[in-house]
Amino acid sequence: MSLLALSRWQFALTVCFHMTFPAITVGLSVFLCIVYAVYWRTAKPVYLQMFRFWRRLFAVGFALGVVAGAVITFQMGLNWGVFGAKTGPIIGPIIGMEVVTAFFVEAGFIGILLYGDGRVRHFTMFASTVMVSIGTVLSSTWILAANSWMQTPAGYTTKNGQYDPTDWMKAIFNPAFVWRWPHMLLAVFISAGMFIAGISAYYLITGREKGFARRSFSIGIAIVALLMPAQLIVGDGVDSHVDGPHQLSKLEAEQGNWETNNTGWIVFAIPDQKAQKNYLQVSVPWLGSALQRDLTGKTPLPGLDMTPAKDRPEMAGPFWGFRAMFYSSWILWATAFLSVVLRLRNKLWTARRFHKWVLWTTPVGIVAILGGWILSETGRQPWVVFGLLRTSQAVSKLAPGSVLFSVIGFSTIYAVLLASYIVFIIRSVMRGPERDHPDYTPDLTPSSDYAAAVTTASSAQISAIAPTEGAARS
Amino acid sequence: MTLLWFLLVLLSLSMYIVFDGYDLGIGVANLIEGDRHRARHMIELVATGWDGNETWLILLGVALWGGFPLAFAVILPHLYLPLIAALFGLIVRGFSIEMISQTENPAAIWRWMFGLGSLVAAFFQGFALGGLTAPTRIVDGTAMTTGGFPWYGAIMGATVVVAYTALGYAYLKHKSEGRMRSDAAVRGTVFAVIAVALGVASLLSIQGTAAPLNLSTPLHAGAFWAFLIFAAAGAIAAAVTFPRRGRTGSVSDWMPFGGLSVTAIAVLLAFTAAHYPVLVPPELTVTNAVGPDGSLTFLLIGIGANMPLVVFYHWFAHRTFGGKFTPPADSTGSGRPPRTVPLIGGQK
Ligand code: HDD
Ligand code: HEM
Ligand code: HEM
Numbered sequence: 001m002s003l004l005a006l007s008r009w010q011f012a013l014t015v016c017f018h019m020t021f022p023a024i025t026v027g028l029s030v031f032l033c034i035v036y037a038v039y040w041r042t043a044k045p046v047y048l049q050m051f052r053f054w055r056r057l058f059a060v061g062f063a064l065g066v067v068a069g070a071v072i073t074f075q076m077g078l079n080w081g082v083f084g085a086k087t088g089p090i091i092g093p094i095i096g097m098e099v100v101t102a103f104f105v106e107a108g109f110i111g112i113l114l115y116g117d118g119r120v121r122h123f124t125m126f127a128s129t130v131m132v133s134i135g136t137v138l139s140s141t142w143i144l145a146a147n148s149w150m151q152t153p154a155g156y157t158t159k160n161g162q163y164d165p166t167d168w169m170k171a172i173f174n175p176a177f178v179w180r181w182p183h184m185l186l187a188v189f190i191s192a193g194m195f196i197a198g199i200s201a202y203y204l205i206t207g208r209e210k211g212f213a214r215r216s217f218s219i220g221i222a223i224v225a226l227l228m229p230a231q232l233i234v235g236d237g238v239d240s241h242v243d244g245p246h247q248l249s250k251l252e253a254e255q256g257n258w259e260t261n262n263t264g265w266i267v268f269a270i271p272d273q274k275a276q277k278n279y280l281q282v283s284v285p286w287l288g289s290a291l292q293r294d295l296t297g298k299t300p301l302p303g304l305d306m307t308p309a310k311d312r313p314e315m316a317g318p319f320w321g322f323r324a325m326f327y328s329s330w331i332l333w334a335t336a337f338l339s340v341v342l343r344l345r346n347k348l349w350t351a352r353r354f355h356k357w358v359l360w361t362t363p364v365g366i367v368a369i370l371g372g373w374i375l376s377e378t379g380r381q382p383w384v385v386f387g388l389l390r391t392s393q394a395v396s397k398l399a400p401g402s403v404l405f406s407v408i409g410f411s412t413i414y415a416v417l418l419a420s421y422i423v424f425i426i427r428s429v430m431r432g433p434e435r436d437h438p439d440y441t442p443d444l445t446p447s448s449d450y451a452a453a454v455t456t457a458s459s460a461q462i463s464a465i466a467p468t469e470g471a472a473r474s
Numbered sequence: 475m476t477l478l479w480f481l482l483v484l485l486s487l488s489m490y491i492v493f494d495g496y497d498l499g500i501g502v503a504n505l506i507e508g509d510r511h512r513a514r515h516m517i518e519l520v521a522t523g524w525d526g527n528e529t530w531l532i533l534l535g536v537a538l539w540g541g542f543p544l545a546f547a548v549i550l551p552h553l554y555l556p557l558i559a560a561l562f563g564l565i566v567r568g569f570s571i572e573m574i575s576q577t578e579n580p581a582a583i584w585r586w587m588f589g590l591g592s593l594v595a596a597f598f599q600g601f602a603l604g605g606l607t608a609p610t611r612i613v614d615g616t617a618m619t620t621g622g623f624p625w626y627g628a629i630m631g632a633t634v635v636v637a638y639t640a641l642g643y644a645y646l647k648h649k650s651e652g653r654m655r656s657d658a659a660v661r662g663t664v665f666a667v668i669a670v671a672l673g674v675a676s677l678l679s680i681q682g683t684a685a686p687l688n689l690s691t692p693l694h695a696g697a698f699w700a701f702l703i704f705a706a707a708g709a710i711a712a713a714v715t716f717p718r719r720g721r722t723g724s725v726s727d728w729m730p731f732g733g734l735s736v737t738a739i740a741v742l743l744a745f746t747a748a749h750y751p752v753l754v755p756p757e758l759t760v761t762n763a764v765g766p767d768g769s770l771t772f773l774l775i776g777i778g779a780n781m782p783l784v785v786f787y788h789w790f791a792h793r794t795f796g797g798k799f800t801p802p803a804d805s806t807g808s809g810r811p812p813r814t815v816p817l818i819g820g821q822k
Contacts, residue, residue: 056576063572066525067565073535077550078557084550088543089769096536096773099529100780107529108787111522112794115575120794162543165768396551406558413562417569424573 006403007079007395010410012377014071016370017414021065023369026136026185027192028058031219032113033129040122045438046211052117052436053212054196056428059114060421066107071410079403081396083384089164090156090171091146098142106135137185144184148177150385151376152246163388175246179238180376186231187372190332191365193223198362199429201355212433214349221348221358224365225336231329243379247386249307250379253318255288256281257303263289265301268323271315276304310382317378324371328364335361476764478774479541486537488742490530492641492735493788496520497527499642501567501592502635503661504585512654513585514574519649521575522795524568526788531564533784540773545753545763552610552754553602556627560598567591593635600634601627604676607685609755626676626683633672637738640665644716644730651798655727656719663716666734670709673741680745685755687748694748701744708736 032055039047073095077084112120112128120128155170156163165171197220203213243251256266258276265287270279286297304312335358342348384391434440497520507513539546550557570588574580604627643662647655680687689695712733718726751760764770 059576060569060572063525063568066528067568070528070532070564071561073532073539074550074557074561077535077539077546078554079551081547081551084539085543085547088539088546089765092536092540092543092546092765093769093772093776096533096540097776097780099533099536100777100784103529103532104526104780104784104787107526108791110525111791115522116794124794159766162766164766165772168768168772396547396554398551398554402554402558405555409558409562413565417565420569420573424577427577 003398003400003403004392004395006400006407007398008391010079010403010407011072011075013407013410013414014068014075015373015377017418018065018068018072019370019373020366020418021061021068022136022140023188023191023366024195025058025062025065025192026140026188027190027223028054028061028196029129029133029136030189031192031196032058033126033133034219036126036129040126046215049209049212049433049437050216053428053433054216055114056436057199057425060424062110064417064421068414077396079396079398080384080394083389083394086162086389086394087150087385089162090149093165094142094146094149094172098139098146102135102139102142106132106139109135140184140188141181144181145172145174145177147376148180149174151180151380152176152242153385153388158388163385176242179234179242183231183234183238183372186227186234187365187369190224190227190231191369193220193227194332194335194358194365195362196220197224197358198360199425201358201362202429203432204349204355205352205359209433209437212437217358218348221335221339224332225339228329228333228336232333235329247379248302249304249311249313250318250376252302252304252306253313253315253379254322254375255301255303256315256319257301258315259305260303261300262303263297263300265291266319269319271319273314273316313379313381317381318375321371321374321376321378325368325375326371328368328371331361331364332368475767475770475774476760479537479764479770480760482773482777483534483537483541484743484746486530486534488739490527490534491738491742493523493527493530495638495738496641496645496731497524498567498592498596499638499640500646501589501642502596502639503642503646505589505593506661515650515654516646517571517574517585517588519646521571523791524571526791528564528568537773537777540769541765542753542760542763543765545758545760548610548612548758548763549606549754552608553605556598556602556605560595560602563591563593563595563598565591567595596635596638597631600631603634604628604630606754607680607683609684610758612757626679629672629676629679633669633676636665636672637669637734640669641731641734641738644712644734647716648728648731649798659717659719659730662730663713666709666712666716666730670737677741685749685752687745688752689748694750697747698744701740701747705737705740705744708733708738708740712737 032051035047035051035054038044039051076091109128109131112124113132116125116128149171152175153163153171154174155165155167155172157166158164197217200213200217200220203209204217239251243254256269256271256278258271258278262283264283264285266278267282267284269281271277272279288301289295289297289299292299292301304315338354338357339348342351342354348354380386382390382392384394500516500520504513504516507516535546538549567588568591570584570591573584574588601624605624607626608624640662643658643665646658647662650658687698689698710733712730715726715729715733720726752758753760753763
């Protein structure tokens, strides 16, 4: 493999690994904030139980998001030095703003969110959950501005081979940003909703902790049902307002046509980049034209032949990235629709088969998100900054051996950590939310760490540390 | 403006060294901690703050990227392998911390991973710092390293590991009571002494690298010696108070950490002052790496305006968990046991 290919694999691995966690944690942070608010107002123990249970899954995912995110920042210089030098004046400050307005907010309050329970007042707890959610949402905002600038650069001039900012408003609110940002935000809320609903479905199926399970399930699935229609509209907007006018090559590859003559819509294809044709393809007639608002079935979808050969992306990435997202969105759509029907017929709690279905669809939102990113990033190729800087020219001139070392190292670490995270989730789910209930009395086996804890930690000591408000409430 | 921006880079680096320094140092100390319960406490102690501490590293990276794009593009590839290794360490330890504190009976492996990850991260950070003294040629905007094995990096790596560990023990002493505190005092003093010795050794041996100290102008020499005096003062303050094991809650609790932090920052500044304006020898200087004015203005306004907030969050997070470490209690005051065992040393 060439230096370029290695560097691209390394980057793609890291961002995909990173993206998996914000896909869960952004939505969960907002969910935690709502749940805590309800607990604070109603003092119902079940909300504290929900808060604690979901917080545990949030905590470990958040940690992985943070460490993988830190890697990405440095990779911009490590592996993409030329890119770093040229885009630094624009992307550096944008991500700099992300650090000071979002990362520090998250980092400052996450400790309280995770460990403050019992040490700080309810208000401080609640404020911290709010701050953490604000941080995660702001973080997505800035990073999308940065990435969108690479898709549709604006507000700059080229000087000494560097892109120098001339108009920050234009650079930040670039054409792609205004559509992709809402799309992304909806996406992370939807995927977190599915995650919550899927895991709660497990408790509905096994009949454990009904109060907890029903509330979590209901909120999770409601988020999906409410946001999916909006996502369809915004997603279509991304296609017609960003890709159509600004990145036609991406749209062409996404649709899977080499020539501009297909009025159908390709459901399945195996593209062959060398031969510039599809090995195998299944196309639904008329649909392609209809999607372009021509119901007569005469307008063909644009094909890659409209883009000069040297500017064409590899088709498979955008094509399958889009399919992954699009097919996932049908699954999400079906789930949302069924949930509304069942709710109206008052069967949301008894529909066993639906619960099983939701359990299996837990990760679908995450799959859609990864697919979407693969579409937008591979579809931008061969450019790293669309139309300005080619990926092949942006790479650091490193010894391929060093990059190979890092690819192997990162892959191993990511594989192990991801596997451990999944095992952790499964274990936590099996153990269940019972122990998170405030009235839960632990079963003290002498071997557990807790045995020592409970016997020595006199409650006097505890209440001396904990501000009294919490104790008073019980 | 260039100078102001350079100061922000230095600020992030100093904050990072002090805060993630104690954090990584506790990781290394954890490797030589025999008692399982105490090891767990040490981890709980960093669990509340490691994320914030590491954010200084990200600010450092981004401040360099936005303010000195060329430096970012040259230094990072130049130090590729040590930086990658340091990142490996950081990933593994960060995840391990959360795995340990979010499960009741974490597998022993995570504790090892936490310790080893911290050790690797600390060593290679030092190695990378030392690598800055190796000469480079800049081709097409990225670095081509010339010269052989960066032996100076190895010295710096060892220095940083030991110095971080000393900081870690100083922080532990500040935050704990009883036996944990007195052990931290003893072990920390040993590490602090070795750190100072190694520091002096690296100061002397830098003259043999491609980046010897430049003390030719009065300004350089003056700044260098002034910072060195500060460093010595910090070290002495730490040395006097670190071994004391008397009453808790006195000056001797926080002074070691304060003193060592002053030393670490002052040494960093002394080195920087004696090299300014060179970033990487021989040709890369602050002035030829600096970004356009448009970026610096934006950064200074945007980031400058936010710095007080950033410092506030950081302070707030540390204050909330201020005082001696105690196991967290349940907010409803009933049922659920504290997540950790209490300090072996007992209560106040
Ligand atoms: C600020 C910039 C930025 C942002 C916010 C993102 N990316 Fe990106 N991405 C790049 C900057 C970039 C890049 C530096 O431009 C790469 C590296 C090489 C390349 O082809 O483009 C890239 C490549 C790249 C590739 C490989 C493309 C290929 O090899 O053909 C994938 C799969 C992704 N990215 C996925 C993502 C995901 C999942 C992101 C969300 C977390 C993401 N990108 C955000
Ligand atoms: C390639 C692009 C990206 C880079 C360079 C990047 C960088 C980072 C960094 C450095 C961190 C750690 C910050 C900390 O210490 O808290 C982080 C975390 C985070 N990132 Fe990214 N990020 C990228 C893509 C994204 C995208 C597209 C989103 C949007 C949804 C996102 C959302 C987050 C969030 C919410 C966190 C907080 C940690 C978490 O929730 O897991 N990131 N990112
Ligand atoms: C039918 C519905 C959808 C359509 C038509 C659609 C369309 C698009 C398009 C065209 C892009 C590429 C943007 C670009 O780079 O220019 C995109 C990206 C993306 N999509 Fe979708 N999408 C849909 C549903 C979804 C759903 C349900 C999710 C997740 C839950 C999702 C998540 C994403 C993500 C994460 C990206 C990458 C980030 C970005 O470029 O903004 N999409 N989508």
